[in-house]
């Protein structure tokens with residue numbers, strides 16, 4: 001065991017502060033990554049504030065981790081010292097259940113070890129995330145990152161990227177389809193880029209009129225202001241697929257009404273109870289609501305390779321580690337264009 005520098009929330013709703021993070025010694029199948037950048041996901045904020053129930057504290061958030069391999073175990077085949085590597089929302093799973101055998105470790109039926117606010121497979125040892133200088137992880141749970149991409153702008157791909165890529169692939173989004181991405185934040189801006197790269201007609205559905213130009217620049221063919229009741233009515237029954245990234249409980253009915261016959265809306269944002277859904281709006285005309293969580297490790301690598309091929313990265317604002325509490329306030333205020341990424345070189349000594 002060794003200790004590295006990090007930032008942790010000592011308890012729910014408390015400001016993050018410097019914390020010595022314990023890391024295990026490098027095992028035979030482990031890679032030791034020097035973390036260079038770590039993205040700030042809205043999930044970091046939800047968990048540091050106990051929005052999803054009691055968390056494990058002290059909590060070191062961060063599951064959009066990129067850096068350079070510093071050391072590898074004797075059995076490691078995928079990485080060598082000096083390679084770029086990324087770690088997302090998971091660091092382990094049972095590897096034996098039906099989900100794990102299908103490379104869907106995020107849906108492990110036994111125990112997914114999430115990167116932080118979770119436990120290792122012993123269900124006891126806490127995990128600590130990417131707001132730290134180093135991490136040690138099983139090579140299966142690390143992905144390779146192309147040197148062609150701007151490393152700092154690849155960090156958000158590890159969560160915002162895969163969380164939007166995976167449902168677009170699973171529901172076979174492609175040419176000839178009309179897709180709406182709801183909420184232009186970290187996830188939403190990646191959703192627009194991916195849906196466009198997959199050949200769909202993409203509409204950005206936003207509450208922020210001021211984001212319209214950005215949405216077009218990111219690749220959206222059209223912008224729909226969800227606060228404009230007339231425009232929402234005019235767009236009724238016209239979408240094949242909606243990717244809803246809104247982070248809080250909200251009235252789903254206006255969005256359900258946008259789906260055409262056999263259309264699907266996938267929820268990736270809201271985890272808490274949703275009230276007031278009108279059953280009839282689902283039945284007529286035969287609409288589906290579904291959910292999706294991140295993506296498996298094989299698909300995360302596929303997504304990274306897709307990004308290298310298409311030149312896709314995230315639009316980021318680099319922030320200092322010590323400004324994290326201010327950064328969280330800006331995220332709550334919807335003041336992010338479109339992902340904050342912490343430069344780990346700014347970690348206080």
Ligand code: NAP
Nearest residue numbers: 042043163183184185186187206207208247268269293294
């Ligand atoms: P974010 O950067 O804060 O973006 C969320 C966007 O949703 C905002 O930019 C805003 O877009 C819109 N929005 C915010 N509050 C809203 C409200 N009250 N009503 C309507 N729209 C609202 O957040 P993010 O990092 O993209 O994360 C989005 C959600 O996904 C979070 O809840 C996060 O925990 C969750 N998440 C889930 C997974 C998964 O595996 N399923 C993975 C990662 C994150 P406009 O200004 O355009 O309206």
Ligand code: ZN
Nearest residue numbers: 041043159160
């Ligand atoms: Zn995330």
Ligand code: ZN
Nearest residue numbers: 094097100108
């Ligand atoms: Zn499993």
